[in-house]
Amino acid sequence: MDLHVTVSGQRDLAGQIYRQLRERIVEGRLAGGTRLPSTRELAQQLGVSRKTTLDVFERLLAEGYLIARRGSGTFVADTLERLPARSPGHPNAQIRAAQEGCRALSDGHDRRDRHDQRDGNAPPWWQTQPEALALPRPDPRLACDFAGGVTDKSRFPFDVWRRCITDALRVQARGTGAYRDPAGEEKLRLAVSRYLAFNRAVASNWDDVIVTQGAQQALALLARVLLRPGDIVAVEDPGYPPAREAFASCGANVVPVPVDDDGLIVDKLPKRARVIYVTPSHQFPLGMPLSLARRVALLEWAQTHGALVIEDDYDCEFRFEGRSLEPLKSLDNAGLVAYVGTFSKTMFPELRVGYMVPPAALKGALMRSRQTADCHGCVLTQTALADFMLNGHFARHLRRMHQTYAARRETLLKHLRGPLAAWLEPVMPNTAGLHLAARLAAGADETALLAAARAASVGLHALAPFHLETPLQQGFLFGYGAVEVEQIDAALTSLAAHLPRA
Structure with missing residues (x-):
C-alpha cells in the first residue's frame, strides 16, 4: 500500500515520518492489522535512505504500535483498537461532578469535623501529619548522599537567568499593578x-x-x-x-x-x-x-x-537509552x-x-x-x-544536563553491575530520570550493607517508605542528580571496600 506521508527539508527525517505514522495509527486512520510497505519500498516512495525508514519502524515496533510477522511483513498492532473515542460533549462522571464547583469547600468537610472545629482544633487528619513533607534533603556531612529528586544547580546558567529576571523586572515596572x-x-x-x-x-x-x-x-x-x-x-x-x-x-x-x-x-x-x-x-x-x-x-x-x-x-526530559x-x-x-x-x-x-x-x-x-x-x-x-x-536557553540547558546526568548514571551502573553486584541489583528497564532503584540481591544482608554505608560516609535511602503495603523485597533509591561522577566513583568504591567479603 502507499502511505500518505510527506517529508519537508532534510532535518529530522526519521522524526517527521515517525510522528506522521504514529498519528495515523493513534487516530485510527491506519487500522489494526493493516500491512505496511517494506522499509525499502517506503524509503523509495519518500526519497530517503533505507536506514531512515528502518529507524522509524524499529521505534514503532519497540513502542508496540507495529508488529512484525516473519515471512509476512510489518503490520499495525491492534492494541489501540480499544482506545476510548473522542467525546468532547460528554465528560466522564468525575469531571461532570467537578464542574458543579470546588467540592473540597463543600459542607462534606464541615460535617465530618464540625465537633473538632468547635473546639478550635484542626481536623484530625491534619493533626497527625508531620510538620513538613518528606522531601529529599541531602546530608552535607556525608561524603556522598544519593538522595533522589535533587538537581545540580551548579550547572545552571544563572548569568543567563539573571538577564531574564532583569528584563522581566522592566516589563513588570511598566505594568498596571493589577491582579x-x-x-x-x-x-x-x-x-x-x-x-x-x-x-x-x-x-x-x-x-x-x-x-x-x-x-x-x-x-x-x-x-x-x-x-x-x-x-x-x-x-x-x-x-x-x-x-x-x-x-x-x-x-x-x-x-x-x-x-x-x-x-x-x-x-x-x-x-x-x-x-x-x-x-x-x-x-x-x-x-x-x-x-x-x-x-x-x-x-x-x-x-x-x-x-x-x-x-x-x-x-x-532525561532519557538515556532508546526512545520513550x-x-x-x-x-x-x-x-x-x-x-x-x-x-x-x-x-x-x-x-x-x-x-x-x-x-x-x-x-x-x-x-x-x-x-x-x-x-x-x-x-x-x-x-x-x-x-x-x-x-x-531552556533547550540548551537540557542538552548540557542530559550529557552530565548520563555520565553519572553510567558510573553508578558500572558499580552496581560490578563490585556491588552481589549486594544490589538495578531495577530494569530504567532508562530515564535522575535516579535508579536497586533491589537487595538474593542472600545479601541489609544490616551489613547499611553498616558499610555508614562507615564509608555514603547516604543510602530505602525504597520501603515509598510503599503503602509491606514490600516483598528490600531495596534502595540512588539519586545522582546532585553528585559528580568522581563522587559516585569514590563513594561506591569505598562502600564496596567496607562490605564483608563473601
Whole structure:
C-alpha cells in the first residue's frame, strides 16, 4: 500500500515520518492489522535512505504500535483498537461532578469535623501529619548522599537567568499593578504548550495550560475539585508520597495498586476508584515505563468506570537509552487525562513552577479553586521563565544536563553491575530520570550493607517508605542528580571496600 506521508527539508527525517505514522495509527486512520510497505519500498516512495525508514519502524515496533510477522511483513498492532473515542460533549462522571464547583469547600468537610472545629482544633487528619513533607534533603556531612529528586544547580546558567529576571523586572515596572490571570502568564503558557507539542507530543493550545506553584500545587488543585471524603484514589505502590498526602488531605481513601515490569497493573484497580494517579513515563520510584498495552487498558478502564487519570510526567526530559513512549495524554481522545509537569527536575526546585493540561471540562473548577488558594503565581518568575524558554536557553540547558546526568548514571551502573553486584541489583528497564532503584540481591544482608554505608560516609535511602503495603523485597533509591561522577566513583568504591567479603 502507499502511505500518505510527506517529508519537508532534510532535518529530522526519521522524526517527521515517525510522528506522521504514529498519528495515523493513534487516530485510527491506519487500522489494526493493516500491512505496511517494506522499509525499502517506503524509503523509495519518500526519497530517503533505507536506514531512515528502518529507524522509524524499529521505534514503532519497540513502542508496540507495529508488529512484525516473519515471512509476512510489518503490520499495525491492534492494541489501540480499544482506545476510548473522542467525546468532547460528554465528560466522564468525575469531571461532570467537578464542574458543579470546588467540592473540597463543600459542607462534606464541615460535617465530618464540625465537633473538632468547635473546639478550635484542626481536623484530625491534619493533626497527625508531620510538620513538613518528606522531601529529599541531602546530608552535607556525608561524603556522598544519593538522595533522589535533587538537581545540580551548579550547572545552571544563572548569568543567563539573571538577564531574564532583569528584563522581566522592566516589563513588570511598566505594568498596571493589577491582579493577573490565575492560569498564569500567557507568554509562559505559550512557551509550555510549544515545548509539550514538540518534545512530548502533547497537543495543546496555550489556553489549555495552567501554570502552578510546582507539580504539588497542581495535584492539590485537582484533589480539591475532584474529591469528596471517602472517594477512592488509586495510586501506584510503591509511589510518590506527597501525591498520596495531597489526596488524603481531601478525605480520600488512598488505595495502593501494585506495579510490575510493565508498570501499573490495571487489572488490580479498585472498581470504585474515582481518580488514578500514575507516573507512566518513569514510574516513581522503580523507573520502568508503563507499556503501551497497559496505557490502552488504563484509558479503557477510566472511561468504563467514569474515572480521571492524573499523569505525572515529572522527569521525562532525561532519557538515556532508546526512545520513550509518548505521554498517556497523547493517546487521550476522550478527555480522561490531566497531564502534570514541573520545572523542578529540569531547573531547580526553589523555582516553584509547574504546569498542568487538564481536560477542558475541568478548567473552570480549577480556576475557581486556584483563586481561593493563592489567586495566581509570581508574575516576575513566570515572565523570566517564558523568555528563558522562548529564546532557546531552556533547550540548551537540557542538552548540557542530559550529557552530565548520563555520565553519572553510567558510573553508578558500572558499580552496581560490578563490585556491588552481589549486594544490589538495578531495577530494569530504567532508562530515564535522575535516579535508579536497586533491589537487595538474593542472600545479601541489609544490616551489613547499611553498616558499610555508614562507615564509608555514603547516604543510602530505602525504597520501603515509598510503599503503602509491606514490600516483598528490600531495596534502595540512588539519586545522582546532585553528585559528580568522581563522587559516585569514590563513594561506591569505598562502600564496596567496607562490605564483608563473601
